Amino acid sequence: MVKLTSALVLTLPLFASASPVVKRSSSEESTDELLSAFEPNTTAWSAGASDSYSVWGNSCNTTQLELIGEGLAKTMKLVFHGRDHLRRFGNDSYFQRWFGNDNNPNILEGLFDRIVSGDRGNVSFTCDDIDSTCNGKYGVIPGYFSSSTPELTVVCPTYYLSKGPLDELCTAGKTIASQGSESTDGSWFLHRLLHLPQTTGGGLKDVVDSAHDAVDLAQGVNATQSIKNIHSIQYYALDVYASDILLPGEGCLGDTSVQLYLRSKRGNRFPFSAAGRGQVGAVCEEYL
Numbered sequence: 001m002v003k004l005t006s007a008l009v010l011t012l013p014l015f016a017s018a019s020p021v022v023k024r025s026s027s028e029e030s031t032d033e034l035l036s037a038f039e040p041n042t043t044a045w046s047a048g049a050s051d052s053y054s055v056w057g058n059s060c061n062t063t064q065l066e067l068i069g070e071g072l073a074k075t076m077k078l079v080f081h082g083r084d085h086l087r088r089f090g091n092d093s094y095f096q097r098w099f100g101n102d103n104n105p106n107i108l109e110g111l112f113d114r115i116v117s118g119d120r121g122n123v124s125f126t127c128d129d130i131d132s133t134c135n136g137k138y139g140v141i142p143g144y145f146s147s148s149t150p151e152l153t154v155v156c157p158t159y160y161l162s163k164g165p166l167d168e169l170c171t172a173g174k175t176i177a178s179q180g181s182e183s184t185d186g187s188w189f190l191h192r193l194l195h196l197p198q199t200t201g202g203g204l205k206d207v208v209d210s211a212h213d214a215v216d217l218a219q220g221v222n223a224t225q226s227i228k229n230i231h232s233i234q235y236y237a238l239d240v241y242a243s244d245i246l247l248p249g250e251g252c253l254g255d256t257s258v259q260l261y262l263r264s265k266r267g268n269r270f271p272f273s274a275a276g277r278g279q280v281g282a283v284c285e286e287y288l
Contacts, residue, residue: 098233170242
């Protein structure tokens with residue numbers, strides 16, 4: 001479990017030292033000098049960057065801090081493994097399932113690498129319902145982006161009750177397709193990060209929501225949109241994690257040919273997406 005404080009949420013190595021090559025001035029240089037071909041970079045290119053997410057003030061109690069930290073740590077497990085799987089297998093059947101044949105796996109690998117190694121200084125969380133939206137016009141929700149501070153995620157009380165541990169993704173007969181892309185702590189926080197230009201560089205959005213529609217999108221006429229679909233990225237990360245780590249060689253994807261009906265964030269019963277095969281249709285509230 002990763003412990004959080006108001007000043008530090010999750011710390012991982014961020015920057016490796018880059019070094020210029022030193023020109024040898026004499027053939028009489030010692031062996032030690034010859035072996036010291038690289039010197040530390042003295043430029044301030046990384047000034048101001050942070051390898052930590054932050055929590056606003058004292059908005060979260062100790063238990064909340066621990067659970068948010070644990071959720072973010074599980075997000076990193078998902079993303080680290082997704083990146084490693086891509087490096088090993090690239091454009092394999094898992095990638096083609098969620099992104100079709102017309103997308104480059106290097107794009108997703110670069111995205112995952114940016115999440116695990118990029119600047120985290122402008123991403124923050126709070127447990128205060130600052131916009132009074134946790135139980136408001138959208139119903140009871142696990143969290144949202146503040147309208148006044150878009151890089152700030154409000155974590156609502158419902159989050160702690162509704163998001164199970166990542167490592168229980170495949171337990172008790174549960175499947176990825178039946179649960180959706182945000183049922184676990186790690187995948188929910190991954191969704192938050194994927195919405196933030198500070199984390200991804202921008203360009204990602206909710207195109208379709210369900211596993212059924214994400215697979216259809218990847219195989220349809222708008223397959224190039226799948227690499228921009230936040231839910232497709234989540235499904236890929238969950239799919240390879242389940243198949244490589246949780247239930248090796250088997251996974252727990254479930255039946256993606258069936259359109260599931262679940263309760264929406266507004267409390268209404270609806271199919272994850274109203275888009276037909278290969279069509280693009282936004283179904284998520286952007287800031288929820």
